[in-house]
């Protein structure tokens with residue numbers, strides 16, 4: 194009986210803390226160690242699946258923290274899923290929805306692990322569940338976020354020289370807009386090989402800041418402005434977008450399908466950043482892409498600095514999308530000094546390559562996991 198063989202037997206969670214290559218700054222948070230929750234799901238047939246629940250510098254990018262994610266999974270989500278057949282993912286998502294509202298990173302990692310185990314059992318790549326991969330690699334940008342222009346120039350030049358990244362996302366909002374523009378100018382001048390220049394203010398600018406500084410961003414050849422205003426200021430974003438010569442990208446403003454539809458209908462932006470931690474599941478992530486496109490937004494493959502496990506999960510969906518004009522930003526696997534997988538994802542020729550093999554296509558490194566599992 195396939196349903197009995199693929200019933201969920203056990204779910205475990207581990208908080209992992211990996212050292213980053215450098216401090217990563219955002220308008221409202223920063224991190225030097227990346228913490229996440231590893232979710233492991235074992236089926237009755239013995240097959241194990243894995244998933245990654247990401248946060249960024251504590252409960253600051255969104256409300257979830259590694260501690261809350263672990264507690265919500267262990268106490269509220271996991272018990273109701275024991276015995277559920279892995280192929281019944283719609284029923285599993287409904288059960289999780291009844292057990293806890295939001296908690297999207299927790300739900301997303303749990304669903305990833307279940308679908309990984311299911312597709313490993315079926316000996317299919319995870320992308321098969323989303324219609325199959327339409328591409329085997331996705332363009333990938335690199336984020337500059339130390340705030341020190343000279344360090345950022347050196348970092349970006351190394352990426353260009355190694356042909357790993359030519360598109361860059363510059364994090365703004367932890368300095369004044371004037372300081373940000375000076376830093377951007379320095380980066381633009383110092384990096385003639387840069388292709389796309391994207392900026393993300395992580396809700397740190399006001400509407401007046403946008404009015405004052407959009408012309409300078411246009412003169413610097415900025416391709417995309419991500420979430421300049423607070424996520425709940427739909428009216429402000431719509432006013433800024435209406436007068437901006439540069440497309441705006443909706444990030445923190447829209448998690449649910451209804452928020453995406455509303456942001457699109459109100460004209461808050463013309464690009465949407467897809468993220469597992471916003472959608473709360475890979476199935477919902479694939480749906481979010483359809484909703485965003487139907488609401489008039491182009492698609493961008495967003496991240497929350499996931500490592501290879503979370504990046505592979507996103508890639509399974511991204512690879513199946515008919516259109517992904519902005520590529521993705523899953524540079525996370527290169528933000529760590531060490532990873533907990535044996536086969537970190539490959540970045541080559543400015544693209545992130547889809548792993549091969551069944552399921553997610555990445556394998557846990559138990560020794561590294563033991564080393565970096567957080568004990569407290």
Ligand code: MUC
Nearest residue numbers: 336393395444496497498
């Ligand atoms: C965000 O807001 O986009 C993704 C890349 C990065 O540098 O920060 C994150 C979150």
Ligand code: MG
Nearest residue numbers: 393419420444
């Ligand atoms: Mg963002």
